[in-house]
Amino acid sequence: MDAGAVGLTLHLAAVTTLVLLLLGTPLAWWLATTRSVLRPAVEALTALPLVLPPTVLGFYLLILLNPTAPIGAFWVEATGTTLTFSFAGLVVGSVIYSLPFMVQPLHGAFAAVGRGPLEAAASLRARPLDAFFTVAVPLSVRGFVTACVLTFAHTVGEFGVVLMIGGNIPGETRVVSIAIYEHVETLRYADAHVLSAALLGFSFLVLLAVYGMNRRFPVRAF
Amino acid sequence: MPSDLDIDLSVALGDFRLDVAERLPFAGITGVFGPSASGKSTLLRALAGFEPARGRIVVAGETWLDTARGIAVPPYRRRVGFLFQDARLFAHLDVAGNLAYAARRAGDADPAISFDDVVGAFDLEPLLPRRVEALSGGERQRVALARTLLTRPALLLLDEPLAALDLYRKAEILPYLESLSSRFHVPTLYVSHAIDEVARLADRTLVLTEGRVRAFGPTPAVLERLDVQSIAGPLEASVVIEARVTGHDTAYRLTQLDVGGETLSLPEASHLDTGATARLRVRARDVAVATARPGALSIRNVLEGTVVELVADADSPFAEVLVDVAGQHLRARITRAAADELALEEGQPVYALVKSVSLDG
Numbered sequence: 001m002d003a004g005a006v007g008l009t010l011h012l013a014a015v016t017t018l019v020l021l022l023l024g025t026p027l028a029w030w031l032a033t034t035r036s037v038l039r040p041a042v043e044a045l046t047a048l049p050l051v052l053p054p055t056v057l058g059f060y061l062l063i064l065l066n067p068t069a070p071i072g073a074f075w076v077e078a079t080g081t082t083l084t085f086s087f088a089g090l091v092v093g094s095v096i097y098s099l100p101f102m103v104q105p106l107h108g109a110f111a112a113v114g115r116g117p118l119e120a121a122a123s124l125r126a127r128p129l130d131a132f133f134t135v136a137v138p139l140s141v142r143g144f145v146t147a148c149v150l151t152f153a154h155t156v157g158e159f160g161v162v163l164m165i166g167g168n169i170p171g172e173t174r175v176v177s178i179a180i181y182e183h184v185e186t187l188r189y190a191d192a193h194v195l196s197a198a199l200l201g202f203s204f205l206v207l208l209a210v211y212g213m214n215r216r217f218p219v220r221a222f
Numbered sequence: 223m224p225s226d227l228d229i230d231l232s233v234a235l236g237d238f239r240l241d242v243a244e245r246l247p248f249a250g251i252t253g254v255f256g257p258s259a260s261g262k263s264t265l266l267r268a269l270a271g272f273e274p275a276r277g278r279i280v281v282a283g284e285t286w287l288d289t290a291r292g293i294a295v296p297p298y299r300r301r302v303g304f305l306f307q308d309a310r311l312f313a314h315l316d317v318a319g320n321l322a323y324a325a326r327r328a329g330d331a332d333p334a335i336s337f338d339d340v341v342g343a344f345d346l347e348p349l350l351p352r353r354v355e356a357l358s359g360g361e362r363q364r365v366a367l368a369r370t371l372l373t374r375p376a377l378l379l380l381d382e383p384l385a386a387l388d389l390y391r392k393a394e395i396l397p398y399l400e401s402l403s404s405r406f407h408v409p410t411l412y413v414s415h416a417i418d419e420v421a422r423l424a425d426r427t428l429v430l431t432e433g434r435v436r437a438f439g440p441t442p443a444v445l446e447r448l449d450v451q452s453i454a455g456p457l458e459a460s461v462v463i464e465a466r467v468t469g470h471d472t473a474y475r476l477t478q479l480d481v482g483g484e485t486l487s488l489p490e491a492s493h494l495d496t497g498a499t500a501r502l503r504v505r506a507r508d509v510a511v512a513t514a515r516p517g518a519l520s521i522r523n524v525l526e527g528t529v530v531e532l533v534a535d536a537d538s539p540f541a542e543v544l545v546d547v548a549g550q551h552l553r554a555r556i557t558r559a560a561a562d563e564l565a566l567e568e569g570q571p572v573y574a575l576v577k578s579v580s581l582d583g
Binding site: 116117119120121122123124125126127128130131134135138139141 | 270271272296297298299302303304306308310311312313314323324327328329369370373
């Protein structure tokens, strides 16, 4: 039963990382290059999940995604399933919850690349999109690795948002952190120990990998 | 097709304002000279499209900017090569990769410049597999220059390409810069705050101060102007003159040159062929003035001429004298006291005593 929770957690983290890579990259690029007056506001919005209690986020998501609200109703109409208490809803919640972990490292990496190499690319006839993929992305590759690893790990460690909008449905929304919570509630400490220790070890290894990589490839592409 | 570079633009950057309206011949190297913060680099960046500018830029009949007609060609569509002071090679590619990046995007524009031509001309063969971090400053600029040429630019913009290099590296890369117009025939704007670079490379020079054009014309004529010299600074003050090589004195290891019937000698420069024309740089502080031809003197170079301009600022201990020698001008920096004692005035015949001369390219 716990194996299912582990598989579901990894699946959720992978899908969330992929979605955030697609959404977070243009957002981070915009933040790093724009001269718009809106930038501080967008930056603040992006960072909100860092400071908000997950229950607050989960509460608003519940209000927005439930089948009687416009977005929730549209989803039911389109797919026949609800967004609340479903895997799809968890993905939506996780994407918002982990947004800063994708956007901030990418923003930092793009800012570190700066205008210089992109001006050079433009002077070599590279169109903006060409220059982005052939110069900005390769020079930011460490930022991409950091962002993806942190996003994945942070999604694995998610609890509050899942509890609020996903509940505890095996195979659908019962992720590792929820399983641990349930084990403790039902006084099955041995099972809680196994999952908790695994999560602790996993998180440490992830951070070790990120910091180790920063040490091994100093400034080359970040 | 009109073959010139027609610029009439203004750029506002904070408090700074650049206004340039000039028609430049579209050939050879045009020096853009001025002190720091005079707008030299801003002019180049506006031409490349990196700074928003107002006005008009027409390059050999191709309109790059015309704000009145709502035209602003984006940087990547301007056929311009830009050499940055810091080279800006791509760190994620090796030297060959950097060159290929440019070559792939060049299209089939004229002038037809091939990969092998450029690699050969800049001696890059041994560097091709190297990572850019492993290059010296001079090598980086050589690779960057080659990379820029491979885009087959209609106009080359060089933004202080030597400023970050030490003297030795500068000497190493100067011949490659000189080959730009002679071998690849790409019209070039060369920005520098070093007057010796401009004197050596530029066919004509545009002088900028505080965002405005102060002078524009053939390099020797511009550089001998006293108001331009004051920009260059007192120690740098110098003129460029042309002289014909008349022979080599192998016993004393000297090379003899002719300037309007007068003879100049300089330490032997055996690579100069007899009959060739050499450009000489003469610093103002190496020139003295006498009202009679002096004898018994260690200075060997004595040229007869007339005073054409005398500038003596009452606040300065020095006076600047411009002396015409057979149509070419020498500049002398003497004390104001000496100028008064000799009663120098414009039109007066004098002898210019030249203590040392250096070869200028």
